[in-house]
Amino acid sequence: MLKYIVKTAVVLAAICAVAAVVLAGLNEVTDPKIQEYEAQKVISALEEVSCGMQIGEKKDVNQSYVAYMYPLSSGGKDQGYILGLTSTGYGGELTLVASYDLNGVVMAAKLVADEETPGVGKKAENEGYMDKFVGTGTSTAPVPTSKSMLSDADSAAVSGASITFTGISKALAYGSDFVKSL
Amino acid sequence: MSQHIKELTKGIFKENPTFIIMLGMCPTLAVTTQVVNAIGMGGGVLFVLLFSNIFISLLKNVIPNSVRIPCYVVVIASFVTILQMVFHAYIPSLYEALGVYLPLIVVNCIILGRAEAFANKNGVLDSALDAIGMGIGFTLALTLIAAIREAFGAGTITLFRIGGWDGVIKVPFFYNWPIRVMTLAAGALLLMGYLKAFFNWNTSRKARKAAKAEEVKA
Secondary structure (H helix, E strand, O other): OHHHHHHHHHHHHHHHHHHHHHHHHHHHHHHHHHHHHHHHHHHHHHHHHOOOOEEOOOEEOOOOOEEEEEEEEEOOEEEEEEEEEEEEOOOOEEEEEEEEEOOOOEEEEEEEEOOOOOOOHHHHHOOOHHHHHOOOOOOOOOOOOOHHHOOHHHHHHHOOOHHHHHHHHHHHHHHHHHHHHO | OHHHHHHHHHOOOOOOOOOOOOOOHHHHHHHOOOHHHHHHHHHHHHHHHHHHHHHHHHHOOOOOHHHHHHHHHHHHHHHHHHHHHHHHHHOHHHHHHHHHHOHHHHHOHHHHHHHHHHHOOOOHHHHHHHHHHHHHHHHHHHHHHHHHHHHHHOOEEEOOOEOOEOOEEEOOOOOOOOOHHHHOHHHHHHHHHHHHHHHHHHHHHHHHHHHHHHHHHO
16 A cells, blocks of 8 residues: 555656656746747837837836836926836736826826736727827826726727726826826 | 548547537637637647647556546646747747637646546557547637637637738628627627537438438348
């Protein structure tokens, strides 16, 4: 009996050890490529939301929703900020970058990483999805955080993916308040 | 030779994992909102199924019976992780498109089902042929369901981006007047029901034909 238990444990441990070694080896090969890809994705997202302005030095914030910020300037004058935002969607964490003017009005936003359902929540990655938030963040036009604050067309567009919409909108609204508090 | 061909082809039609054996229903219903997701998922399952069947067949005499399922899960999870790393590093667009469904291949019933029902009892060559046939059958089934759901529900057929082409084919009429329910869970279940009914009818029709032929012979 003892022999059987030892044999079973050894076989299971050996299979796990071989799997771990193979995966560690593959991780060594693929990790630099993956890091490079992820960094490139963030850089292109920052450029996309910068609206042609100069991006300054990164500052870590580490508050709820706001992870980091970059000042934006044009002609030597401060014009706003890009915030790195994190929130929760249907499938897990949502990571986005958004630019705000000095009054906390959303200028542009882009979803950088998510684990949303393909064909449903993943539609938030599509071009035009963030348009409904652009220009919001004022007292008369606050960042829409519920479907009732959207137009009929925008409300229909987020239908079926309400949790994704709420995650994104809450992060953008918090980002707007954060910029106003600076 | 004919036995090997039988092992290869049975998964495509006669024992199709989706329409006949009814395995792997969760990803079938979940990823078939776009054709590109169905092809990607099918390719991923084919890769994992092939290598896990080969390794499980090779290790079948080494693995003690009482821990065979944990051993299968380790082997399957390792191949899924390999697939994830390779896709993330070298085909990031497909990695992004498959999203959460890629790690979910670990719990796909087809893979564990074929390991337990076939690879555990057969040789390496037959196990590999069984995996290829089942993988192709699964991919074809997913692609058929996705094509119908996407064409009717969104009025498009989404394939892979190639160069400047965005990979989207617009379906006339349905592009302007889509039947939205087809892209939702209810549409998936409805379509699956109709397709299952069709395959059941086809199987029983063939069985009746064979019985009739047998009768005439007798």
